[in-house]
Amino acid sequence: MEESICCVCHQPIETEVKRIGSRSFCDYHYAQATRNRGSVWRAGVVQILGLIGFVLIAELVFLLADLDLSGGSLLIAGLILALVPALLWLAFFYQQDQLEPEPKGAVLGVFALGALLAQAVGIPLIQQVFQVRRWLPIGAWSNILGSILVVGFTQEFLKYVAVRYSIYPTLEFDERVDGVIYGTVAGLGYATVLNINYVVQSGGVNLQAAVIRVVVTALAQASFAGLSGYFLGRAKFEDEPVWWLSSGLTLAAVLNGLFTYLRGELTTTSLSLAGGGFNPWPGLILAAAVAGTTFGLLFFLIRRANRLTLAGADAKGGV
Amino acid sequence: MALVEGTRRRDRWADWAVILVLLIALALGFVLRQRTLYTTSEFVIDDGAITGRAPVRWLREFDANPLLRTRNPRGGAFNTTLELRTRPLAADAEPALALQALTLERADDTSAYRTLETSEVSLGARSALQRTFTYVQTAQNPYLDHLPVVVKGVDLVVEDEGRAVIATYLSSAETFDANYRYFRDFVQTLDF
Numbered sequence: 001m002e003e004s005i006c007c008v009c010h011q012p013i014e015t016e017v018k019r020i021g022s023r024s025f026c027d028y029h030y031a032q033a034t035r036n037r038g039s040v041w042r043a044g045v046v047q048i049l050g051l052i053g054f055v056l057i058a059e060l061v062f063l064l065a066d067l068d069l070s071g072g073s074l075l076i077a078g079l080i081l082a083l084v085p086a087l088l089w090l091a092f093f094y095q096q097d098q099l100e101p102e103p104k105g106a107v108l109g110v111f112a113l114g115a116l117l118a119q120a121v122g123i124p125l126i127q128q129v130f131q132v133r134r135w136l137p138i139g140a141w142s143n144i145l146g147s148i149l150v151v152g153f154t155q156e157f158l159k160y161v162a163v164r165y166s167i168y169p170t171l172e173f174d175e176r177v178d179g180v181i182y183g184t185v186a187g188l189g190y191a192t193v194l195n196i197n198y199v200v201q202s203g204g205v206n207l208q209a210a211v212i213r214v215v216v217t218a219l220a221q222a223s224f225a226g227l228s229g230y231f232l233g234r235a236k237f238e239d240e241p242v243w244w245l246s247s248g249l250t251l252a253a254v255l256n257g258l259f260t261y262l263r264g265e266l267t268t269t270s271l272s273l274a275g276g277g278f279n280p281w282p283g284l285i286l287a288a289a290v291a292g293t294t295f296g297l298l299f300f301l302i303r304r305a306n307r308l309t310l311a312g313a314d315a316k317g318g319v
Numbered sequence: 320m321a322l323v324e325g326t327r328r329r330d331r332w333a334d335w336a337v338i339l340v341l342l343i344a345l346a347l348g349f350v351l352r353q354r355t356l357y358t359t360s361e362f363v364i365d366d367g368a369i370t371g372r373a374p375v376r377w378l379r380e381f382d383a384n385p386l387l388r389t390r391n392p393r394g395g396a397f398n399t400t401l402e403l404r405t406r407p408l409a410a411d412a413e414p415a416l417a418l419q420a421l422t423l424e425r426a427d428d429t430s431a432y433r434t435l436e437t438s439e440v441s442l443g444a445r446s447a448l449q450r451t452f453t454y455v456q457t458a459q460n461p462y463l464d465h466l467p468v469v470v471k472g473v474d475l476v477v478e479d480e481g482r483a484v485i486a487t488y489l490s491s492a493e494t495f496d497a498n499y500r501y502f503r504d505f506v507q508t509l510d511f
Contacts, residue, residue: 253344
């Protein structure tokens with residue numbers, strides 16, 4: 001009889017071989033791969049609501065306290081703001097995921113890798129090599145296409161790399177939903193660096209506008225990386241075609257680019273003597289809608305895939 | 320085992336497909352960038368029988384002096400500018416005289432005007448004289464809130480049947496090198 005190897009732990013399977021497509025699983029990893037982890041989705045919902053709540057509370061504090069920060073104190077306040085979304089997500093995730101939490105080292109490693117790739121490759125490539133600020137605003141079509149082809153693909157590829165070449169081949173990546181989890185973490189790492197750069201380059205920021213911008217960036221980067229992570233999760237445990245991963249990357253990049261363009265259009269207002277020029281609130285509504293829709297869709301798709309796999313196994317008598 | 324090997328091979332191809340898609344996207348992005356920044360269109364100056372090409376998205380003004388001024392409207396504190404003018408030249412006069420006249424004009428009109436370097440260059444089959452210079456641009460508009468800008472420029476003069484044709488490039492010193500390509504393309508397409 002031919003010896004079967006589990007595609008996750010790469011150990012010979014001594015008991016009954018379970019399959020998804022042509023991939024063989026041991027009992028333990030089959031159960032893991034098809035597990036629905038409600039905690040992940042609860043953490044996602046709490047994260048979106050928590051970030052919106054954070055914005056509202058922060059805006060209220062700024063309104064009532066009349067903070068007069070400048071120089072170094074403003075810079076430090078901005079840097080703390082930049083870290084809040086990632087810290088909130090980690091807190092919610094581990095609070096929800098106490099029964100069988102993902103290893104903290106792996107989560108922090110992917111977060112750090114996403115952040116490093118953003119700082120070392122993403123920002124220099126987009127800002128210095130492609131110099132997008134010079135030409136994206138010139139016309140609507142150049143803005144949309146450039147946002148997709150340069151900004152979207154670069155950012156999504158780097159977040160994909162942070163997962164694909166670190167945690168993906170290891171034993172820790174043993175559930176379909178792990179792609180979404182680690183993709184989200186890589187996205188938050190990327191967003192944190194974008195936010196820190198924004199604060200530092202501005203030499204301190206208008207805190208009322210910054211708190212919204214920081215949250216919008218985090219929600220968007222996490223959502224699109226979660227989407228490409230979903231494709232990674234399916235690719236590891238199922239027989240997907242050769243173009244599956246590149247389709248996931250393309251979809252995430254297109255959504256990222258469209259979001260970048262739409263956010264710019266929605267948050268730019270006409271100038272008047274009373275002020276204007278920039279209104280960040282529509283950007284927050286858009287980001288919350290995108291994040292809610294993306295995570296809702298992924299939740300549905302992963303549960304459906306797990307259900308179909310288990311139904312298929314039952315029909316074949318468990319094999 | 321053949322099944323497993325086939326799966327592994329497909330996974331490897333899937334990884335390469337991701338990289339291929341990224342490279343195609345970035346290549347298309349680069350083409351889009353070049354087209355957006357450097358697409359030109361033709362201009363014709365009937366008086367001087369001069370034709371050439373200038374960036375399509377820049378503002379153009381046709382006048383007597385200069386004959387053409389085209390500016391990048393998104394240039395920030397100083398809009399990168401290309402100009403074209405002609406000056407009559409006596410039969411035995413040197414093109415350098417045209418440069419001297421421009422130097423005197425600019426010394427009057429600008430602050431801290433300095434010439435930097437003068438050299439002979441070739442423009443296709445013709446020889447030309449090129450002079451770089453610098454001055455400080457202060458805002459004409461009192462409501463514009465920015466520091467004076469150090470401008471760096473180039474005048475390139477070519478003798479043409481009793482006249483000097485002068486192409487000028489002006490850019491802030493910070494962006495001079497990055498935008499020099501506009502001037503090079505502009506000069507190379509001039510026909511008179």
